[in-house]
Amino acid sequence: MNIFLVLFKKEIKELLTRQLLISIAAMLFIFAVIGKSVGSHSRSSGVRNSVVLLDLDRSPLSKRIAGAMRKAKAEILPSGAANIAAALADPQFAGENSFILLPAGLEKDVAGQKASRVEYYSRFRRDASGLGPALAAGRVRKLSTAVSGAVSAWALERRLPGLSADLLKDPAPAREFAVIDGRMEQVPVAQVVAFMQSQSYFFPMAVFFIVMLSAQMIMTSVASEKENKTLETLLSSPVDRRLLVLSKLAASTSIAAALSLAYMLGMRSFMSGINSIAGAGPAAAASEALARLGLVMTPSGYLLTGLSVLFCILCAISMAFILGILAEDVKSVQTLLTPLMMPLMLAYLLPIFIDLSTANFGIKFLLYAIPFTHAFMAPQNILMGNIQQVLYGIAYQAAVFAAFVLLAARLFSGDALLTLRIKGFKFGGGGR
Amino acid sequence: MNAVELRGLTKKYKDFEAISGLDLSVGAGEIFALVGPNGVGKSTTLKMIATILTPTAGTISVFGLDTVRDAHRVRELISYLPEEAGAYKNLTGREYLRFMAMVFLKDHARAEAATAFGEELCGLKDRLKDKIKTYSKGMARKLLLARAVMIRPKLAILDEPTSGLDIVNGYEIRKTIKQLAAEGTTFIISSHNMAEIEFLSGRIAVINKGKLLACDTPAALRVKFSTEDLEEVFIALAR
Ligand SMILES: Nc1ncnc2c1ncn2[C@@H]1O[C@H](COP(=O)(O)OP(=O)(O)OP(=O)(O)O)[C@@H](O)[C@H]1O
Ligand SMILES: [Mg+2]
Numbered sequence: 001m002n003i004f005l006v007l008f009k010k011e012i013k014e015l016l017t018r019q020l021l022i023s024i025a026a027m028l029f030i031f032a033v034i035g036k037s038v039g040s041h042s043r044s045s046g047v048r049n050s051v052v053l054l055d056l057d058r059s060p061l062s063k064r065i066a067g068a069m070r071k072a073k074a075e076i077l078p079s080g081a082a083n084i085a086a087a088l089a090d091p092q093f094a095g096e097n098s099f100i101l102l103p104a105g106l107e108k109d110v111a112g113q114k115a116s117r118v119e120y121y122s123r124f125r126r127d128a129s130g131l132g133p134a135l136a137a138g139r140v141r142k143l144s145t146a147v148s149g150a151v152s153a154w155a156l157e158r159r160l161p162g163l164s165a166d167l168l169k170d171p172a173p174a175r176e177f178a179v180i181d182g183r184m185e186q187v188p189v190a191q192v193v194a195f196m197q198s199q200s201y202f203f204p205m206a207v208f209f210i211v212m213l214s215a216q217m218i219m220t221s222v223a224s225e226k227e228n229k230t231l232e233t234l235l236s237s238p239v240d241r242r243l244l245v246l247s248k249l250a251a252s253t254s255i256a257a258a259l260s261l262a263y264m265l266g267m268r269s270f271m272s273g274i275n276s277i278a279g280a281g282p283a284a285a286a287s288e289a290l291a292r293l294g295l296v297m298t299p300s301g302y303l304l305t306g307l308s309v310l311f312c313i314l315c316a317i318s319m320a321f322i323l324g325i326l327a328e329d330v331k332s333v334q335t336l337l338t339p340l341m342m343p344l345m346l347a348y349l350l351p352i353f354i355d356l357s358t359a360n361f362g363i364k365f366l367l368y369a370i371p372f373t374h375a376f377m378a379p380q381n382i383l384m385g386n387i388q389q390v391l392y393g394i395a396y397q398a399a400v401f402a403a404f405v406l407l408a409a410r411l412f413s414g415d416a417l418l419t420l421r422i423k424g425f426k427f428g429g430g431g432r
Numbered sequence: 433m434n435a436v437e438l439r440g441l442t443k444k445y446k447d448f449e450a451i452s453g454l455d456l457s458v459g460a461g462e463i464f465a466l467v468g469p470n471g472v473g474k475s476t477t478l479k480m481i482a483t484i485l486t487p488t489a490g491t492i493s494v495f496g497l498d499t500v501r502d503a504h505r506v507r508e509l510i511s512y513l514p515e516e517a518g519a520y521k522n523l524t525g526r527e528y529l530r531f532m533a534m535v536f537l538k539d540h541a542r543a544e545a546a547t548a549f550g551e552e553l554c555g556l557k558d559r560l561k562d563k564i565k566t567y568s569k570g571m572a573r574k575l576l577l578a579r580a581v582m583i584r585p586k587l588a589i590l591d592e593p594t595s596g597l598d599i600v601n602g603y604e605i606r607k608t609i610k611q612l613a614a615e616g617t618t619f620i621i622s623s624h625n626m627a628e629i630e631f632l633s634g635r636i637a638v639i640n641k642g643k644l645l646a647c648d649t650p651a652a653l654r655v656k657f658s659t660e661d662l663e664e665v666f667i668a669l670a671r
Contacts, residue, residue, distance in 0.1 A: 227518075228517065228518030228519070228520075229514040229515075229516065229517040229518060230517070230518060230519060230520060232479070232482075232484055232512070232514045232517070233512065233513075233514065233517065233532070234535065235483075235484045236482040236483060236484050236507060236510065236511075236512040236589075237507060237532075237535045237536050238504060238507040238508040238536065238538075239535055240504075414486070415485055415486055417484075418479070418484060418485060419445060419485070
């Protein structure tokens with residue numbers, strides 16, 4: 001046989017361990033879970049296309065605008081309120097996120113060659129996550145295009161004398177407002193969305209890497225002490241075994257804490273930068289509007305986020321410690337990370353697709369049972385004022401951490417350390 | 433009082449019985465050797481004496497202390513060298529000795545004295561300031577052996593101490609062991625080197641498949657099996 005094939009076959013046999021297949025199966029499982037819950041979630045909450053329309057003009061033009069919006073596949077819910085505040089407060093529309101206001105005198109303004117101002121209000125839930133905010137921004141864009149088209153067409157049909165090209169180009173400039181928790185600010189929705197996404201995508205991603213790094217660090221450390229038998233030597237020494245566990249945890253935690261501190265500092269400058277990118281409008285004005293909406297981190301907010309991340313790392317480290325005890329050697333660390341990867345991936349990916357504030361109980365329970373979720377969601381919750389939820393999250397993480405440390409200490413004081421192991425059987429090989 | 437007493441010692445890994453009802457006693461100051469073919473349970477027995485595995489049945493006492501109930505006090509008397517052990521690769525030889533001395537003795541002055549003794553024993557001289565990852569297999573083994581005996585334990589448990597050492601180094605280690613035994617340390621060693629065992633040990637226990645087959649001085653064993661060569665005794669028993 002070709003020598004290359006001989007070598008190739010050997011490499012495949014070396015790589016294709018049972019653990020690897022289990023990891024692959026685990027990944028498939030996670031994506032299936034995410035796909036399923038995203039599907040059921042969007043069916044139940046209905047990726048909304050409804051818009052509350054507050055028509056204060058009540059003119060042929062405003063009827064025409066409503067028609068254009070319907071053509072743009074929006075489900076129009078007419079509101080009889082006298083002003084936007086009343087419409088927003090209307091319990092009938094408590095579940096609605098998009099409101100459009102056609103101001104009184106709209107038709108007269110256009111007839112008089114004045115650009116009319118249509119107002120778009122996007123309401124965000126305190127604990128909104130998932131694709132909701134981004135969809136809201138997209139909806140505003142789509143609807144404002146439809147509205148402009150309708151107004152231009154109306155003006156052209158009237159053959160208004162001296163119709164200016166400027167007016168035709170943008171006959172109904174959008175005035176966008178964001179509504180969060182009763183506060184209302186004029187700010188491009190795209191800007192708010194950019195900010196929220198920085199919370200729900202970029203922040204968890206960084207935490208994800210820190211957690212993986214520290215977990216791998218301690219697992220490799222335990223597994224290599226096992227492989228080198230330096231652990232056996234330490235275990236036969238008159239040092240309290242709990243001290244052995246504690247010193248390892250403490251050392252990894254200090255390094256991980258330094259990592260997260262560096263990260264928090266990095267995030268600060270990242271966050272101050274994020275307000276100036278994305279979206280329209282002058283950056284300074286927009287970031288002031290975001291601040292007035294409460295979308296700004298205070299020092300205590302950073303502290304709380306840091307604390308949540310620290311406990312997230314502690315949980316990961318204590319779990320990784322146990323997995324390290326089970327590891328046969330350093331080589332198996334990689335695949336033994338799978339049980340840690342799975343909840344981590346779920347906690348990271350699900351909130352990107354699903355709005356937790358409206359998710360069903362099962363999904364919520366699954367996510368909040370994962371201690372990492374609490375850290376991922378911390379900045380969002382802090383910004384939205386859900387301090388209590390962050391504190392509960394930290395308490396839960398602390399409890400999980402304590403449970404795993406106790407388990408680790410137990411495993412450390414018995415035979416398990418030397419006899420328990422998850423072996424990387426080769427396919428076809430097997431046996432001792 | 434005997435240094436080590438095994439009574440009906442049994443160890444099961446899941447369903448597999450690695451040691452079945454072993455009875456042995458080792459006197460204080462003795463150099464006692466465990467021999468037997470690969471995989472018969474020598475290392476398992478040594479690990480149980482070293483308190484890092486617990487017996488499934490039977491008892492072990494070390495200077496009168498039970499290795500399960502009084503594990504912590506036993507650990508203050510012993511020093512264990514695992515087979516094929518490694519060290520912390522990023523420490524230098526000297527740092528490693530100092531660290532282990534502190535772990536075992538918990539006292540700066542005593543640890544310093546032990547470290548100095550260890551540095552002398554391992555014979556690595558200038559290389560002690562290099563990281564362990566730059567050491568050859570034999571150099572690392574000498575360092576680990578020095579570590580195991582530098583604290584002058586009452587009982588040293590050495591699993592294949594001289595495997596991987598050259599003739600000169602092996603010889604020097606054996607001399608050191610003999611000298612320390614004369615100064616009062618008890619040794620339990622396992623080995624596959626019959627010449628070494630002949631030179632070192634007062635008594636030999638031959639085990640096979642977890643059971644004790646013979647336990648006597650090398651001379652007595654040779655007489656019993658009417659041969660000049662200890663290896664032939666071993667081969668006869670291993671069958
Ligand atoms: N952690 C373990 N789990 C299951 N079986 C084990 C374990 N450790 C050892 N064994 C089995 O117990 C038996 C005795 O092993 P042990 O290491 O004590 O042999 P040994 O006499 O030291 O051999 P060698 O001369 O090769 O070092 C072997 O059959 C081995 O496969
Ligand atoms: Mg062995």
